[in-house]
Amino acid sequence: METGLKGKTALVTAASKGIGKGIALALAKEGCNVIISSSNKANLEYAVKEIASTGAKVHAFKCDLNLKSDIQNLQNEIVALYGGADILVNNCGGPHPGFFEEIGEDKWDYAYEQVLMSPVRLIKLFLPYMKQKKWGRIINITSLSVYQPIDNLILSNTFRTGVTALAKTLSNRVASLGITVNNVAPGYVLTERIKELAENKSKVTGETAEKILEKMREEIPMQQIGKPADIANAVVFFASESSAYITGNTLHVDGGRVGSYL
Numbered sequence: 001m002e003t004g005l006k007g008k009t010a011l012v013t014a015a016s017k018g019i020g021k022g023i024a025l026a027l028a029k030e031g032c033n034v035i036i037s038s039s040n041k042a043n044l045e046y047a048v049k050e051i052a053s054t055g056a057k058v059h060a061f062k063c064d065l066n067l068k069s070d071i072q073n074l075q076n077e078i079v080a081l082y083g084g085a086d087i088l089v090n091n092c093g094g095p096h097p098g099f100f101e102e103i104g105e106d107k108w109d110y111a112y113e114q115v116l117m118s119p120v121r122l123i124k125l126f127l128p129y130m131k132q133k134k135w136g137r138i139i140n141i142t143s144l145s146v147y148q149p150i151d152n153l154i155l156s157n158t159f160r161t162g163v164t165a166l167a168k169t170l171s172n173r174v175a176s177l178g179i180t181v182n183n184v185a186p187g188y189v190l191t192e193r194i195k196e197l198a199e200n201k202s203k204v205t206g207e208t209a210e211k212i213l214e215k216m217r218e219e220i221p222m223q224q225i226g227k228p229a230d231i232a233n234a235v236v237f238f239a240s241e242s243s244a245y246i247t248g249n250t251l252h253v254d255g256g257r258v259g260s261y262l
């Protein structure tokens with residue numbers, strides 16, 4: 001597939017490891033100039049080395065997505081480098097796990113800023129450049145929790161459906177300007193996040209984290225936990241010219257795990 005991505009500038013947030021890093025790597029391989037950001041400076045340095053080995057131009061900036069000032073500073077840096085970003089991939093750290101009774105207001109506030117407000121702020125800052133260029137791609141990383149609630153992830157269930165509504169509403173607004181807005185919803189992907197969730201569940205159920213991961217694998221029709229590259233391939237598609245007529249969509253990448261028709 002000819003992606004037409006050579007020379008495009010792509011920002012991937014929360015990309016020092018896991019799914020975000022996988023996406024940055026895939027966009028770099030397609031010839032994008034890649035900017036990654038994360039709250040973890042040390043991991044960012046490792047990620048830059050790995051992504052630069054593709055031959056792509058890579059820049060990394062520390063940005064805690066829960067801090068409005070960090071998001072503004074990130075945009076200032078990118079404007080100074082490239083004028084803006086053609087492709088914005090909104091990824092964030094995973095929200096705190098827990099059932100309703102376990103989540104205090106502090107955690108609700110944190111997850112609201114982390115999951116819903118960070119894409120709102122990033123889109124507000126990067127959309128004017130896309131409008132000016134009459135071309136842009138906004139891709140949000142959500143979760144299978146937008147199709148069916150995951151019992152002990154009430155924060156993810158609540159705020160990721162908000163991101164889905166944001167994307168669809170905004171996609172209509174900018175559709176005639178050459179800008180698409182889509183979501184990629186990962187199923188289970190082998191990263192530190194999924195291991196942390198398994199450990200967290202292990203404390204509640206008494207089963208080992210390994211056993212919980214094994215059960216997750218068995219729930220997937222393909223009988224395999226996904227890799228960051230599986231999610232990245234879907235992001236490359238939404239970023240590419242080939243997806244120009246697709247907007248306001250969510251694609252679940254999950255080995256068949258989502259049980260619904262749509």
Ligand code: NAD
Binds near residue numbers: 065094185191
């Ligand atoms: P991960 O824990 O491997 O990586 C998370 C990344 O977010 C890291 O780079 C970390 O430094 C960064 N980060 C954390 N807090 C941050 C903050 N406040 N500001 C900026 N960066 C921050 O997680 P992952 O598995 O790659 O997940 C990425 C996203 O995809 C998460 O939102 C997660 O909930 C979602 N997701 C993951 C899975 C899965 O199975 N792994 C499934 C569905 C959805």
